[in-house]
Amino acid sequence: MTPALQLLGASARRGRLPVLIDVSLCVNPGEVLGVVGANGSGKTTLLRVALGLHPLHGGEARLAGRPVRGLSEAERAGLAGYLPQERRVGWNLPAWRVAALGAVHRAPVEAREAAFLALEEVGMAGLAERGVLDMSGGERARILLARLIATGAPLLAADEPAGGLDPDAQFLAMERLRARADAGAAVIATLHDLTLAARACDRLAVIAGGRLLAVGDPASALTPEVLAAAFALEGALIDSPAGPVLAAQRRTVSDLPPSVGVRGGSAEGRGGEV
């Protein structure tokens, strides 16, 4: 089976600063892969590099087995849908028109149809004619998720789909992405909430300082050692009736081994001490 997304020793820079270092990773159809890491660890860059939105400095990025650099815009849109972190909507378009932008490369009638199906999927069909700027932040996030679903792409990449949402909406967003995976799509999502990530994803990729620290099912990826190195947290995933829960506290600076060169993690660890 060809992975929907593949990074092979991918490196990237912002200016002269390396922001992604030798990352190899794949996302297969039918699975939800979560990308976790501290702020500034390179989660968003990883997505953007994989989608060809940020130039590679080394290695390769492939969509459905094809180098992303060689794809035309239309081909790339056929292989991947992207929900960026930026949620600003410029104009007060009706919800269905925003959702229809997911299928903008298709005929208008088809796009409209895909939009209404996607709105139904996120439970917003009743507000299809409402302007997106007249909605709450949570409702707007659902409309933008519907836009992603309406792409119908075999790979769905979502940058913090749960960011800024209330708990119920967070679970709903992940549940909808899971439904797409069950329908055969490959899903990659960056997440900040480790408990949510552990419950909602098949596999987790942990990155720190631009490097891939661990990949695997949540229990094997979020070990106490990885939590310490990537997040400066002391703790572990523990099982609960509702699923795994992260029980952790911040490590103090004196606990940190001097060898841990994690940019985001160590900075946050120091934050309280300064």
Added chain:
Amino acid sequence: MRLSLALVVGLVVVIAIAVTFGETALSAWQYRQAFSDPASAPAEILWSIRAPRAIAAALVGAALGLAGATMQGLLRNPLADPGVLGVSGLAGLGAAVAIAGGLASLPGAVEAAALAGALVAGALVVTLAARLREPEALVLFGVALSAMGGALTALVFNLSPSPVTTAEVLSWLLGSVANRDWGDIGAALIPAGLGAALCAYAARGLRMLTLGEETAALSGLPMARLRAAAVAGAALLTGAAVAMAGVIGFVGLAAPHLVRGAVSDDPARTLVPSALAGAILLVAADLAARMIATDEELKLGVVTALFGAPLFALVAWRAARSWRA
């Protein structure tokens, strides 16, 4: 669709009024003569003086309205218009340089210089738009370009050899569609038509940009090409308008604002109604400029600025109050 139809009817009515009324009052018999005898004096007044003037105003208004709607869609900013991006400023500068350089007697030279100025501004904006993805950065660049155009135009005034030249440049910059003939209109139609076609091509890109650059980049649309088409189209339209009538502000700002609510904010569907609304606004403004009794006829650009500037303040005030993240 229904909105555009209503606007077409409105435009026809306002043009008919502009052709019917003027400084010279005509009797009913003279109106009949204008239709029956093309060589008569009334026919001359209606078809060779008033009609081209009204059509020129409509064309300039439509070009500015369409350019404004395109700019606003591109920058996702309801305060954008050709003036804001510096396109009008450089077009005016082009005309000023041509007049001061003594090219005014050459037919079409001033117009060509204005168009060239607009295209230079357009090219600068296109080049920069590829580098700066943030619409805010582009607006700031436009402000700088406008200021630059203004400074260089002031320099032209400063260095101009005679007060006659200065007056000529100033008169151009104030904007007017008086004494335009059918030939002028034909000449402006070419760049304006090309610009309109480019804007129409860019329309779907403008709608996509509602969700920001990142989302648009992966939408499957050729965004770089659509963005370039939008800027080039707006520059051609603005250049054609400035070449025809000098620098006329605020129509590009006001027209999209007036129709946006009726098309549920959609930047693609704003284009055609904006062009029509711009045409109506400018024909009406020119009618006002002709009819308001003053010793010296009011300049069209002065009239639009008098009405437009308060509107600009109002739009800014509303935009600031309802600024939603």
